[in-house]
Amino acid sequence: MEEWDEVEVPDNVKDIFIEMKNTAELMVDLAYSSVLLKEEEIAEEVLELEEYLDLLNYHLMMRAVLSARNIHEAEQITSILHMGRAINDISDAAADLAQMVLEEDRLHPIITEAILESEETIGRIRVSPESVLVGKTFEEVDLAANTGVWIIAVRRGKRWIFDPEGDFKVMPEDVLIGRGTRTALDYLKEIAMGRIKVIGSEV
């Protein structure tokens, strides 16, 4: 495991902020995935991200405080701290959700049903060797724009890749964990099974 001292943190307030927002949103998605799929490894990733977010928030506070030169600026800076804390609250809530998976036997079946029925749900999509996705990077296929599904994690063999980057290349038998509406997820499934051969031919 990495030491937190060695973890890179963006070096300005703006980038730290964006990183915090993205991390918190990813955590909520992953937390729901872990509950729905009963995957402890995803839940553990959420808990690690929670520590990372704490670190980001700490850096945000330090930099924000450092930058105040007078009362007026200090007052404005409270809005940054305020927002950092709110984002941190979201990440704490996501971590508690993930924690529910780790403390097994506690989940009522209503919970999975509710996640499946919500407007944006989570889907698990296996990539068949015949799919046009194989061999392409996420940047090339741009699934968010072309199918409405956000890929939040990929399982390759026994390994998990969380929040895959644009240069991630899809391989046969990869299992994509995505967030989207039922319709969007079904559409992506058709592509992943190789039944739909063109991506993004909307209209």
Next chain:
Amino acid sequence: MTEEEDIREYLVEMKDLSALMVDLAFSSVMYNSDEIAEEVYLLEERMDDMTLTVKKLALREAKKEEEPERLLSVIDLADINERIADAAYSIADIVLRDIEPHPIIRAIMEETEEELGRVRVHPGSVLIGKTLQQLKLPSKTGTRILAIKRGNRYIYNPGKGDWIEEGDVLIAVSSDMDKLRKLAGEDVDEE
């Protein structure tokens, strides 16, 4: 309807709403929109009511269950959604309070010509009865609809197959909000 069905429906709505609120909260800050921040405020009150209702229902349901402890997870999930909603409200509150936010908060959200707002669809509007696919709002008016508010319900991230009805309130980001208001039959000079 059984209590179990009730609970499930509430949980679905709470999950949808809390996600919508986070989206709207960040958007309200990004576009400095009081309107949308107020929308988040209203939703937050609704979330509070729903949380209490779910907790009561869960306790009632527990009497009938073989393993009543499992209902704890239902209460936990309601709580978690309420906390996310509270955080969203706290973000939107930056727009609503008097203290001017730090310039960096606006800078984060990048320079944009777009505007965020609520548009009510009036009787006779050309939008009524059309699906988003037919309307092609993104290409024709530079408009992205974040949500459609229909009565008390929200259609979050509406898709191509969703249609617009009279009385709907569109929560939208647009580079030409006036055009969207006109299409919706609103008097543009009204505000």
